[in-house]
Amino acid sequence: MSTALHLISDAFLLAGSFLLLTGALGFLRFPDVFSRIHACGVTETLATSLILLALIMKSESAMPQVKLLMILLFLMFSSPTAGHALAKAAWNAGVRPRDNRNERGIPVPPDNL
Amino acid sequence: MLTVTVVTILVVMVAGLGRAFSAHNVFDRVLAANLFGTKTVLLIAAISYLFGSADFLDIALVYALINYISVIGVLRVTEWQLAGRREGRQ
Numbered sequence: 001m002s003t004a005l006h007l008i009s010d011a012f013l014l015a016g017s018f019l020l021l022t023g024a025l026g027f028l029r030f031p032d033v034f035s036r037i038h039a040c041g042v043t044e045t046l047a048t049s050l051i052l053l054a055l056i057m058k059s060e061s062a063m064p065q066v067k068l069l070m071i072l073l074f075l076m077f078s079s080p081t082a083g084h085a086l087a088k089a090a091w092n093a094g095v096r097p098r099d100n101r102n103e104r105g106i107p108v109p110p111d112n113l
Numbered sequence: 114m115l116t117v118t119v120v121t122i123l124v125v126m127v128a129g130l131g132r133a134f135s136a137h138n139v140f141d142r143v144l145a146a147n148l149f150g151t152k153t154v155l156l157i158a159a160i161s162y163l164f165g166s167a168d169f170l171d172i173a174l175v176y177a178l179i180n181y182i183s184v185i186g187v188l189r190v191t192e193w194q195l196a197g198r199r200e201g202r203q
Contacts, residue, residue, distance in 0.1 A: 009114075010114040013114045013115065013117070013118045014114060014117070014118075016118065017117055017118045017121040017122075020121055020122060020125050020152070021121060021124070021125065023125070023148075024124070024125040024128045024129065024148075027128070027129065027132060027144070027145075027148065028128055028132055033138070033140045033141065033144075036141065036144060037140075037144060040144055040147070040148055044148070044151055047155075048151065048154075048155060051118060051155055051158075051159065052155075052158065055158055055159065055162050058115075058162055059162070059167060061167075063167075064167035064170055067167070067170040067171065067173075067174060068158065068170065070174060071154065071158065071170070071173055071174050071177055074174070074177050074178070074181075075151065075154065075177055078177065078180070078181035079147075079151060081181075082147050082181060082184045082185070083147075085184070085185060085188050086140060086143060086144060086147070086184070086188060089140070089188045089191050089192055090140045092192065093140075093191065095138070095140065
């Protein structure tokens with residue numbers, strides 16, 4: 001493996017680790033369910049793709065690269081879908097986001113939607 | 114650098130697990146389980162390269178599929194419970 005590719009791969013791994021840490025910090029500290037879903041979902045796709053791309057650069061034969069690409073493709077489909085399903089289930093169960101005065105001022109839609 | 118990534122993933126998994134145990138509602142728990150499953154996939158892939166062989170990638174792929182199906186299944190159960198509560202109210 002060439003040195004430049006090694007350096008790019010290490011930089012991707014470092015950026016992915018940083019994004020994972022920020023996502024975990026947002027998940028621990030954000031005030032309501034929807035912002036926590038936002039923190040997890042946004043960092044999850046970019047950090048996953050950065051780390052898997054770095055591993056693709058580290059591998060030398062073709063078959064692990066194909067497997068990593070399949071994992072990446074599936075995670076890019078499944079992670080936003082899971083976030084959307086989670087937010088929709090929370091909304092349907094009556095959880096509401098807060099406005100900037102920390103009040104739940106958003107009107108509830110009628111029950112027969 | 115792979116070691117740094119593996120340690121970071123482990124720290125994030127511990128944080129998500131602690132949040133899942135101390136959460137107040139079911140959606141935080143499902144979100145933590147989803148985070149934990151995705152990080153499991155990443156951890157298996159990274160450990161596979163840390164140990165120098167790419168043999169664990171099939172297991173990582175299977176974990177990605179299991180994670181997605183489990184999240185959708187738990188959310189279906191939540192919606193069923195909600196529908197049952199609505200029928201009980203009417």
